[in-house]
Amino acid sequence: MKMLLSGNEAIAYGAYAAGVKVATGYLGTPSMEILENLVKYDEVDASWSPNEKVALEVGIGASMGGARALVAMKHVGVNVAADPLFTLAYTGVNGGLVLVSADDPAMHSSQNEQDNRHYARSAKVPMLEPSDSEEAAWLVDEGFKISERFDIPVLLRTTTRVNHSRSLVDVNIERRKREAKLERDVEKYVMIPAHARQRREILEQRLAALAGYSEEFPGNRIEWVSRDIGFITSGISYQYVREAFPEASILKLTMTYPPPGRLITDFIRQLERVIVVEELDPFIEDQIRAWGLPVIGKQLIPGIGELNLETIRAVLDDGKSNYYEGREEDDLPVRPPVLCAGCPHRGVFYILRKTGLMVAGDIGCHTLGVLPPLESMDTCLCMGASIGNAMGLQKVTGRKDVVAVIGDSTFVHSGITPLIDIVYNRGMTTVLILDNRTTAVTGRQSHPGTGVTLRRKEGRQLDFEKLVKAIGVKSVRVVDPYDLETVHTAVKEETEKDEPSVIIFKRACVLVDEVKSEPLMVTDTCDGCKECIWLGCPALSWGEERARIDPSRCPGCGICIQVCKKEAIVKYEQPDKGAGI
Amino acid sequence: MGVETKNILIVGVGGQGIISATDILAQVLVSTEYDVKVSEAHGMSQGGGSVNTMVRFGNKVYSPVIEKGQADYMLAFEKLEALRWSNFLKPGSTVIMNDEIIKPLPVLLGKAKYPDDIEERIRRRVTNLVTIDAGNLAESVGSRRAANIVLLACLATFMPVPKDVWYACIERRVPPKAVEVSKSAFDMGYEFL
Numbered sequence: 111m112k113m114l115l116s117g118n119e120a121i122a123y124g125a126y127a128a129g130v131k132v133a134t135g136y137l138g139t140p141s142m143e144i145l146e147n148l149v150k151y152d153e154v155d156a157s158w159s160p161n162e163k164v165a166l167e168v169g170i171g172a173s174m175g176g177a178r179a180l181v182a183m184k185h186v187g188v189n190v191a192a193d194p195l196f197t198l199a200y201t202g203v204n205g206g207l208v209l210v211s212a213d214d215p216a217m218h219s220s221q222n223e224q225d226n227r228h229y230a231r232s233a234k235v236p237m238l239e240p241s242d243s244e245e246a247a248w249l250v251d252e253g254f255k256i257s258e259r260f261d262i263p264v265l266l267r268t269t270t271r272v273n274h275s276r277s278l279v280d281v282n283i284e285r286r287k288r289e290a291k292l293e294r295d296v297e298k299y300v301m302i303p304a305h306a307r308q309r310r311e312i313l314e315q316r317l318a319a320l321a322g323y324s325e326e327f328p329g330n331r332i333e334w335v336s337r338d339i340g341f342i343t344s345g346i347s348y349q350y351v352r353e354a355f356p357e358a359s360i361l362k363l364t365m366t367y368p369p370p371g372r373l374i375t376d377f378i379r380q381l382e383r384v385i386v387v388e389e390l391d392p393f394i395e396d397q398i399r400a401w402g403l404p405v406i407g408k409q410l411i412p413g414i415g416e417l418n419l420e421t422i423r424a425v426l427d428d429g430k431s432n433y434y435e436g437r438e439e440d441d442l443p444v445r446p447p448v449l450c451a452g453c454p455h456r457g458v459f460y461i462l463r464k465t466g467l468m469v470a471g472d473i474g475c476h477t478l479g480v481l482p483p484l485e486s487m488d489t490c491l492c493m494g495a496s497i498g499n500a501m502g503l504q505k506v507t508g509r510k511d512v513v514a515v516i517g518d519s520t521f522v523h524s525g526i527t528p529l530i531d532i533v534y535n536r537g538m539t540t541v542l543i544l545d546n547r548t549t550a551v552t553g554r555q556s557h558p559g560t561g562v563t564l565r566r567k568e569g570r571q572l573d574f575e576k577l578v579k580a581i582g583v584k585s586v587r588v589v590d591p592y593d594l595e596t597v598h599t600a601v602k603e604e605t606e607k608d609e610p611s612v613i614i615f616k617r618a619c620v621l622v623d624e625v626k627s628e629p630l631m632v633t634d635t636c637d638g639c640k641e642c643i644w645l646g647c648p649a650l651s652w653g654e655e656r657a658r659i660d661p662s663r664c665p666g667c668g669i670c671i672q673v674c675k676k677e678a679i680v681k682y683e684q685p686d687k688g689a690g691i
Numbered sequence: 692m693g694v695e696t697k698n699i700l701i702v703g704v705g706g707q708g709i710i711s712a713t714d715i716l717a718q719v720l721v722s723t724e725y726d727v728k729v730s731e732a733h734g735m736s737q738g739g740g741s742v743n744t745m746v747r748f749g750n751k752v753y754s755p756v757i758e759k760g761q762a763d764y765m766l767a768f769e770k771l772e773a774l775r776w777s778n779f780l781k782p783g784s785t786v787i788m789n790d791e792i793i794k795p796l797p798v799l800l801g802k803a804k805y806p807d808d809i810e811e812r813i814r815r816r817v818t819n820l821v822t823i824d825a826g827n828l829a830e831s832v833g834s835r836r837a838a839n840i841v842l843l844a845c846l847a848t849f850m851p852v853p854k855d856v857w858y859a860c861i862e863r864r865v866p867p868k869a870v871e872v873s874k875s876a877f878d879m880g881y882e883f884l
């Protein structure tokens with residue numbers, strides 16, 4: 111039976127069919143639907159880890175134990191997991207291990223667009239790149255086979271357009287039955303230098319064998335048409351090239367590391383002109399050039415952002431293509447994402463803006479606090495960076511009023527260790543944990559602070575207050591972020607102290623806690639001062655002379671009531687006489 | 692090459708039911724013998740950002756993404772988004788536009804103006820522009836939330852698939868208690884054109 115599956119659904123299905131026993135990962139767009147789909151199968155032990163390094167280490171343990179393990183994360187997650195990955199290439203596996211790296215060219219939802227194909231080469235692990243869902247499902251299975259046959263982890267590298275596009279997949283395959291056999295092998299799994307040196311040699315032998323296998327791997331194939339022009343391409347770019355140039359020959363690479371050198375050389379020798387089409391860096395191209403072969407690549411194909419049919423057609427515009435040069439509508443108002451109406455982060459940023467503190471920010475929904483009108487964030491680099499950045503800023507500026515702002519999921523991911531640094535090295539930074547009881551930005555998934563597992567079972571809940579006290583932070587407060595007065599006092603008092611402090615702003619994300627109170631409205635006592643407008647709430651807008659509240663969008667959080675100096679905002683049900691909207 | 696690939700672009704704002712409308716459309720097309728591909732872009736859509744999905748069907752579809760200037764149909768859930776994406780329209784294509792305005796933050800803050808010549812500007816590109824007040828039509832059959840189904844039904848009149856297939860896919864996709872309202876909303880949109 112054919113089903114329309116997203117790349118992520120297909121990977122989950124493929125992993126299930128391959129008999130995967132353990133699946134781990136940490137959230138991140140565009141990867142999270144892989145585990146969210148795998149957890150639907152009872153036979154698979156699927157769980158969120160606190161971060162990607164832990165996820166990979168759990169996966170490795172499962173592999174050592176003889177089971178097939180799938181570990182999934184977004185591209186930047188692989189940076190966090192890189193430490194175990196590089197040495198895992200030395201130890202190799204027992205049960206197959208597939209690591210999914212979901213890259214995000216064009217940065218639809220990411221802070222950078224790093225090309226993780228380089229990880230395959232530098233960590234010395236084979237890499238597979240699907241170009242649609244059917245291939246993604248197939249490659250998970252192939253990945254496990256390759257992993258076990260060559261005793262090595264396999265990188266399955268996808269991009270947003272593969273993860274989040276849907277195409278037809280044959281779903282008749284039955285789940286493979288596998289016995290997990292634990293093996294104790296100290297020379298293979300204990301990487302003291304003496305053992306690692308041996309494994310280093312063995313790794314090169316395995317790579318050489320893999321290079322041979324890459325020549326015959328059915329995913330690396332030539333589609334012969336013309337002998338004039340040919341393309342070498344992989345991943346989603348294959349789809350664009352195939353559609354744009356039906357008359358061209360294509361060498362489609364699916365195992366892009368190690369690349370099939372003979373196949374590539376033969377292809378290039380038989381054609382007048384060969385163009386390498388790949389998104390982001392010249393990964394395949396550089397390799398081919400290193401072999402001294404003539405190819406065209408990044409001198410024509412953009413290296414920034416995603417490719418698409420237009421860009422590829424433009425490369426070879428022979429007049430016949432329907433390359434589009436239509437006018438964009440350019441003078442339109444932009445529609446940036448905003449903090450939701452009722453978002454508990456809003457009040458904290460409103461106060462931070464008032465106080466003019468230096469704010470080292472972090473990643474999550476709360477990063478929207480940088481946008482107008484709240485504009486209260488000075489830095490945002492990567493997950494967990496806020497706390498260390500604040501510490502460094504404080505060292506140099508000598509200011510006590512540098513604060514770090516971090517979400518609850520991010521604090522667990524990578525905020526605890528830098529907080530230890532602040533306490534240990536006697537910093538004075540105040541850390542604001544925006545505890546909205548969920549990982550909001552990726553679609554509201556649970557994490558250790560919520561105590562609920564991926565399987566929606568009860569896990570053990572992490573208590574932030576006790577944790578930060580145990581680290582040695584003496585000044586800790588828990589504050590309701592809907593209560594602006596208290597938010598203000600807490601921030602003011604804590605930043606004045608000569609010691610580290612933590613304020614936990616605890617209030618569930620409006621999209622998690624469906625309980626809402628009645629909407630609010632603006633009465634005619636509004637004098638048009640626009641103070642409420644500066645909250646940047648999408649339920650509030652500026653009418654001709656006064657503010658307005660859209661009752662269908664207002665969850666009644668009441669933050670605007672507190673900023674209104676005229677007491678002009680009231681509950682919708684009890685309008686002042688004569689007032690209305 | 693047989694049937695040429697048809698391209699449908701669906702645009703709007705996070706929270707308008709675009710993803711479920713796209714799901715239903717895609718499932719309907721899968722039940723035909725066509726090849727189907729769907730692409731979704733919804734970065735931080737729950738924050739009210741711009742959302743778009745692309746559905747392509749034909750004998751064999753390669754790219755999941757539609758090329759600029761190549762959309763045969765655009766289903767726009769919001770007017771400003773319709774205009775924003777209008778450069779994807781093919782000459783001679785059809786636009787079904789919801790008569791709804793959702794002001795983006797710069798407009799709410801009074802820093803930008805919401806364009807008042809949207810229909811006109813779209814008409815400069817295509818003649819087939821249908822504007823429909825899907826929210827009110829949906830409300831008249833029970834729930835504003837079914838506006839996405841009303842819009843989908845307008846598009847359905849152009850698709851090579853019988854009505855009962857649409858009903859079946861709606862039944863599978865919407866929560867049981869919303870099935871009846873959704874079907875009435877579908878009829879409403881289907882009869883509109």
Ligand SMILES: Cc1ncc(C[n+]2csc(CCOP(=O)(O)OP(=O)(O)O)c2C)c(N)n1
Pocket residue numbers: 136137138139162184186187188190221473474475476477492493516517518519520521544546548549550551552
């Ligand atoms: C290493 C790494 N992993 C994952 C991500 C994707 N990501 C960015 S922030 C975030 C979590 C945000 O949750 P939280 O800290 O609770 O903030 P909220 O969105 O709830 O405000 C995730 C998963 C990333 N950018 N980097």
